[in-house]
Amino acid sequence: MVLKTKLTELVGIEHPIVQGGMQWVGVAELASAVSNAGGLGLLTALTQPTPEALRAEIRRCRTMTNKPFGVNLTFLPAMTPPPYDEYAQVIVDEGIKVVETAGNNPGKYIKKFKEAGIVVLHKCVSVRHALSAQKLGVDIISMDGFECAGHPGENDIGGLILLAKSFNTLKIPYIASGGFGDGVGLAGALAMGAAGINMGTRFMCTVESPIHQKIKESIVAADEHQTQLVFRPFRNTSRIFKNKVAIEVNKREQNPNVKFEDVKDLVSGARGRNVYTTGDPEYGVWTAGQVMGLINDIPTCQELVSRIVVDAETIITKRLNSMVVPKSRL
Incomplete structure (x- = not known):
């Protein structure tokens, strides 16, 4: 069984799994490993101190994978904002095919990326914001539930409600983010109409993640209350x-x-x-996200992605199918 979705078709990946943008974590080693495993790896633009450093990191990543990878560019309030225009121009100049945007007022950048033929994946924490992004022309929504690490918004709405409402509201594909780290989550997200999942904390806790081993071990030792x-x-x-x-x-x-x-x-x-x-x-x-309660090991990205996909396929083809009783037997 192959899990083909609108996400895999739009960005040209094998498995419907995205590595979210993470400050200080989304570097070439991790992004390339996720992409080589069949998912979509993302470099985090603002982890690089300058736009030219981002250009160098994009080129370095290309020496480590020939699979699709993208760049995350997040727009957040700051006393001295980064030179977003210059970062965006580097993304365009370097021929990046997928961009994950997040944060405040991304409109002009979404327009710029779309004019360059880039697939835009935009992170949202509410259906209202997702509808606005849909009007701006983004290709895919990353719907972030309250469980997520980083910025969950101010409305405290969990992923179950956001995904179910997205199914009934959005006209473009969406993926599920916040609380995902295993095959059960992937199968559940697909069942709720999502085209895939976005994982941050789970990918932090892999062999190729650039963070210190003791921090990975802290994630394994922690639970959803931490x-x-x-x-x-x-x-x-x-x-x-x-x-x-x-x-x-x-x-x-x-x-x-x-x-x-x-x-x-x-x-x-x-x-x-x-x-x-x-x-x-x-x-x-x-x-760190509440998904820490589901993290028990530190695998390679290849091992992790393969395990998630196999487990999801097993759930879909065996467990769920066994629960469906033909009408003739009712």
Whole structure:
């Protein structure tokens, strides 16, 4: 059995599995490994310090795989915004075929990418936002449930509701994101009309992931209770690994007059990056999803993707088929 979906057809991949964009994680080693395994690997543009560094990383990734891979470009509030126009131009100039966009006001960039013939996959945390993205001309929606790592939005709507509503509302394909890490999830997502799944935390915990081995082991040791929501008072909610820093951030956020400056020293990007390089899970804030409750090992990307696909196929062809009773026997 081959799981052919609108996602696999649009982006030219073997399996309907996407590696989501992740700051400090989405580099050539991981993206190429996912693509070589038959999924869609994504480089994270803003992990690279400059647009020219992104160009070099794209070219480096091409030396590691001849399969399709894409680039994630996320637009988030910042005191000094990155040069998004320049990053977008590099993506176009380098002939990237798939872009994952996320964040605020992506309209002009979506238009630019579509004019260049690029397939645009846009991350949304509500059906309302997905409908807006559909009007902007994106090709695929990545519907992110409340379970996801990173930014789940402010509405706290879980994946089951978002996927079911997407099935009845959207006219373009959508994939499921947030809480996915095994064949059960893939089979369930397909049953709910999704064209595939997007996995972040699960791919963090693979051999080719560039983060420190001790952080991978922390993910394996953790469960679904080991995440925490921060930045809620600033309406920029983020789901992160529950550690001493996360607990202190929440403590400071209890002040009704809290300002971002009150937690800035704890949540700096430099501290978060050092978690991945030093292997100390308590050093700073780092994103992780509730899917940690389903992660029990550190496989290669090839082993992981193959296992997920085989398990999903078995569920679809055997377990679900065995539950269907012909009318003649009723």
